[in-house]
Amino acid sequence: MFRSLPRFEFLSPKTIEETIALMDQYGQKAKVMAGGTDLIPQMKNEEVKPEYVLALSQIPDLEEIQFTKTGGLKLGAACKISQIDRSDIIREQYPLLAQAASVLGSTEIRNRGTLGGNLCNAAPSADMAPSLLVLGAKAVIASKEGERVILLEDFFVGPGKTVLEPDEILVRLEVPPMKPRSAGAYIKLGIRKAMDLAVVGVAGVISLESKNGTCEEAKLALGAVAPTPIRAKEAEGVLIGKKLDEAVIQLAAETASREASPISDIRASEEYRRSMVGVLTRRAIQQALNKIEP
Ligand SMILES: Cc1cc2nc3c(=O)[nH]c(=O)nc-3n(C[C@H](O)[C@H](O)[C@H](O)COP(=O)(O)OP(=O)(O)OC[C@H]3O[C@@H](n4cnc5c(N)ncnc54)[C@H](O)[C@@H]3O)c2cc1C
Incomplete structure (x- = not known):
């Protein structure tokens, strides 16, 4: 069904200061718009009804x-x-x-x-x-x-x-700058290959000690499996200070999977999401490791 946008006033401030002054003036009646790819559909669906739209595109x-x-x-x-x-x-x-x-x-x-x-x-x-x-x-x-x-x-x-x-x-x-001997990977699982929101997204950055090659720092984060994007800090703890062999990586992946709190919806079940957190965490760690120069 075609839905038209509700009426609003469109303002195009030229500086950050001007934007802030307008937000201060209009408060809850105003919404900033950058690309509008999330905001415009939400306005069409009447999920948000700003009286003033402040475009950020001229700053x-x-x-x-x-x-x-x-x-x-x-x-x-x-x-x-x-x-x-x-x-x-x-x-x-x-x-x-x-x-x-x-x-x-x-x-x-x-x-x-x-x-x-x-x-x-x-x-x-x-x-x-x-x-x-x-x-x-x-x-x-x-x-x-x-x-x-x-x-x-x-x-x-x-x-x-x-x-x-x-x-x-x-x-x-x-x-911040990346540490020496570190690399990262992001793996997104969607239902389709293109133009699809993540059913699960996992990012990881691994840093290795320069002398003995053990894991000096590990950061893991999960998308689409909790109310917000989250760090998987327990899983990171499994990796830090260890040689990253298959058993350690597998244990970190299983730990990340337990840290997730996914829901079931039309796109995937809770069980599938949780199990894919494990799979993608393992792959993200391995991909990051493969990118670190020996
Ligand atoms: C067909 C389609 C496919 C998409 N696919 C993906 C996808 O694969 N992955 C994905 O992550 N997203 C996807 N999206 C969602 C969307 O495109 C992204 O989230 C995009 O980055 C939103 O940026 P925008 O500039 O368009 O945001 P806008 O729509 O302009 O703004 C979004 C919200 O953020 C607020 N906002 C914007 N900038 C600021 C700021 N600087 N300060 C304070 N508030 C601000 C706005 O007020 C609004 O509430 C998709 C959307 C569509 C329509």
Whole structure:
């Protein structure tokens, strides 16, 4: 059935400060829109009814990608998913992020949808979340009071809910530099090969000791199997300080599977999701290990 959009006023601020001032003025009546690929369908379905839509598309500061070897990566919240997928610096320094971006939606969705929109929409299946969680990303949030910085793992509160107050926007993500002898992988399982939300998504980053090759640091994160994207910290604990042989990896995979709290829905059963967390965790660890130079 064709549904038209409810009436709203469209505003196009040119700076972050102007956006924040408008949010302060209109409060709960306003919604920011980045690519609109989540927001517009929600407005059509009358799940949200903003009187004012504040577009973020005319604010170049929000689309910046900056990298330094010591400071790491700064990613503007309005970076398009396709920008992340195609960026040479991201492909070189954080291939895991480019990998996650490359499997989100279709070319059209990646060309419109943004990183900030993916995170702020807070779907448990958001493809960009697990990779950023294992990379230790921080979220920079702005309001008229100034900026505050939190770990991305503290950003999600529940399905569709974040810590953002109505007068706050996500400005950028900050990702620390990758450790030497470390690599990551993101594996997404969907029902179809393309244009499908994750039924399960698993990201992992493994760092090895330079001398003896044991696991110095391990980070694992799961998507679509809990009310928010989550870290699998017990499974990480199984890996740290060990030689990563098959038995250790299998134990970590089984532990991750127990840490998940999936639901059954039309796309997959709880049991299937839980069992696939184990399979994908094992594969993500192995893929990350295979990428670390001997
Ligand atoms: C056909 C289709 C396929 C899709 N496939 C996938 C998929 O495979 N994987 C996946 O993860 N997602 C998928 N999506 C969902 C969506 O495309 C992504 O989540 C996308 O990244 C959202 O970005 P956006 O810029 O369009 O967000 P918008 O729709 O503009 O915004 C989403 C929400 O975030 C808020 N918001 C946006 N930016 C900010 C900000 N800077 N600060 C505060 N709040 C903000 C908005 O107010 C809104 O509530 C799909 C969507 C469609 C329609």
